[in-house]
Amino acid sequence: MPYSLWRSVLTNGLLLLIAALLTNLASSFFAQLPMSIWYHHLLRYGIAILFSLIGFRLVRRIGPHDVFRVQHGQSHGETARAIEQRPLLVAARILRFVGYIVVLLIALNTFNINVQSLLVGGALTGVILGIAAQSTLSNLFAGLLLLTLRPFTVGQKISFRSSFFSSVEYTGVVIDMNWYYTVIKDQGREVKLPNAAVIVSAVVVHHSQEDQKFTFAVPLTLTLDSLTETLKRVSGRELPTRITDLSSSGYHVEVTCPADVRPDLLRCALLEATSALGQES
Numbered sequence: 001m002p003y004s005l006w007r008s009v010l011t012n013g014l015l016l017l018i019a020a021l022l023t024n025l026a027s028s029f030f031a032q033l034p035m036s037i038w039y040h041h042l043l044r045y046g047i048a049i050l051f052s053l054i055g056f057r058l059v060r061r062i063g064p065h066d067v068f069r070v071q072h073g074q075s076h077g078e079t080a081r082a083i084e085q086r087p088l089l090v091a092a093r094i095l096r097f098v099g100y101i102v103v104l105l106i107a108l109n110t111f112n113i114n115v116q117s118l119l120v121g122g123a124l125t126g127v128i129l130g131i132a133a134q135s136t137l138s139n140l141f142a143g144l145l146l147l148t149l150r151p152f153t154v155g156q157k158i159s160f161r162s163s164f165f166s167s168v169e170y171t172g173v174v175i176d177m178n179w180y181y182t183v184i185k186d187q188g189r190e191v192k193l194p195n196a197a198v199i200v201s202a203v204v205v206h207h208s209q210e211d212q213k214f215t216f217a218v219p220l221t222l223t224l225d226s227l228t229e230t231l232k233r234v235s236g237r238e239l240p241t242r243i244t245d246l247s248s249s250g251y252h253v254e255v256t257c258p259a260d261v262r263p264d265l266l267r268c269a270l271l272e273a274t275s276a277l278g279q280e281s
Helices: 003-031 037-060 065-069 080-084 086-110 116-132 134-149 224-235 263-280
Strands: 157-161 170-177 181-186 189-194 202-206 212-219 241-246 250-257
Touching: 003 037, 003 086, 037 086, 134 170, 134 181, 170 189, 212 263, 224 241, 224 250, 224 263, 250 263
Parallel strands: none
Antiparallel strands: 157 170, 157 202, 170 181, 181 189, 212 250, 241 250
């Protein structure tokens, strides 16, 4: 976890522990005072309510505040940075949930309510819900792993192949990664792939190949038109060119070279064209 989350957990957890100890001491102290049973109950309930308010307030402060600004339901409008914050978001929310449960159990114990039966019933309910929602939970945990390990990111072109897809390969640009689906876009259509299937898929990342710019030194004997024709003959297309420097001996030209064109072939072609002009002269 990031340092800010660790610091928040330790600080508020320590304050919560101190509040629980003070609650226990106050409850034991007032229980020994000679007063009617009604006053004992009122003091016990007051202490429990006060601890609950303080405890819930401390638990609410767990986690960096800006993490909880991530909006759900607007997947296509989310930035890559917001998606990267999702593991931190779920970690902070899990810690908050655990904190609320701890505060509630301590408050119930202060009320002299037996919490052991509640824990047993909660465990049985959790097992039943886990079995019933096995598919959903598998996708949620797979989504958490994908967002944490980040084998690919939003905006990359990815190919997925898995037995879950009946050996069908899905290829597209990743436009969203949420807790249940990985959404890709292929030829104008959106494909939602379950995270449980994506996590066990063979993933091929197609790194984007952008045009590169190269600068060549060209003698004055080779005109710009001849240079353009030479580049077109080698690359099979017309390449954008721009003169960047001019001197008495020659000029420098910047050539925008696509990723599928080798710049060394262009350089060799220019040398051959220059040599041919030298022999003609």
